[in-house]
Amino acid sequence: MVNRKRRAALRAGIILLVVMLFFTFFAGSINYFLTPKVTVTVARQGVLTRSLSFGDPELYYEGGVDAELPAAVSIPLTAVEVRAGKDGEVRAGEIVVVFDIAPLEEALETASFELEDAKEALWRFNTGFEEERLRLERQLEDDAATIAAMRDGLRYLTGSSRAAMLRQIERLEQDSARREEALGHMLESKVYAGQSLHAVEGRVEAAAERRDALNEAITACREVRAGADGYISEIYVEEGQRYAGGETLFTIVTDGAEAYIRQRMSREEVSQLSEGSFAAVEYTEQKDMFAPQVRTTGAQVESITASGDQFRPYLVIAKFTQGIPYGAQIGRVRFDLPGVSGIIVPAGALVDGGSVYVVTKRDSFLGEELLAEKRYVNVGEISAGQAVIEEGLEGGEYIVTSWDRPVADGKRVLLPYD
8 A cells, every 4th residue: 555655656756857847848948939039240440431322324425536527618518328327336437428519519610710710810910010010110211311311411501491401300300219119119019000919819829728628628528437446426417418517527436535424413412522532333344245244443523513403403523534335334323422430330230210239148047148238329320231320339249130039128139059
């Protein structure tokens, strides 16, 4: 009887021990699974890099080669053939535009007649000038001979006859002096019959220049060729349209052309930039249509001016510091802003907009425990997934960055590897 009771008590004790061990393990497991598992990072003193990013910059070039109709082409010409289009690649000497030059050929014929007429007028002027010079010189010679003879005859005259002869000599000398003065003026000024040699020769020169210019224009306009290797960035010519001298026909961007981007910004955005700020520009280079390559190059802000846009009133011009292939497709542009110093934490660690959970240690009868302490902080700049903490956090503290279940202030947390 006693042995039976002992065996029953032993069984009950074993069962109780097993139950206690089970509940202890089960409770510990429940506690483990209910305790938030968190990842942490160390708050560090550093500099937050900031930037402004845009997706709609405009690429353009300066320093291209313009092709123009010669200024001498005062007659509008009709473009009969355009052999290249915008963004097309051309080689130096390649024909781009062909014009109908019939109006120039007619003008050249007229200019040739005008030149011959001017040359004939110059011949007539020179001939008449020379004849008038010879006539005056002969008259002066005759005057001198007459005066000499009259003076020689004075010795035979007396009284009133001598006085009359002296008066004749005086008048003849005055007339001769006037003729000599006229001859000197004519030789010096090169003027004859109301015309000057300079004016007549100028007419010849002008006619010759016009004829030569038309000859050059005919050569240049018959086939307008590319002046350099490159790409046609702009073309202003259409077949069937008429164009006059001095008009730009097309522009070629060469390897030496300078590339820029234009970006419109708001007042708040542009207030963070200054001339000299750097930018990173993404572009796609389409060397192989099946394998486009995305690359990044740099640019530097050169100017900030008014854009005339109501919503983005400022225009930022940035010049590429390195070469960029013509026709590259511009993606995003990121303007670097001055960095902000302070305690740097991941922006994802912020809760309720102005606090973080700091992990602290506490000793307990179960050993060392980790607790979450909710800390209210002053948040400064936030950029690129990082935030600057201006007050409320020290460098070297561990903060919670993610969790698998809600974290509460003062409650226990576990690290994933615990």
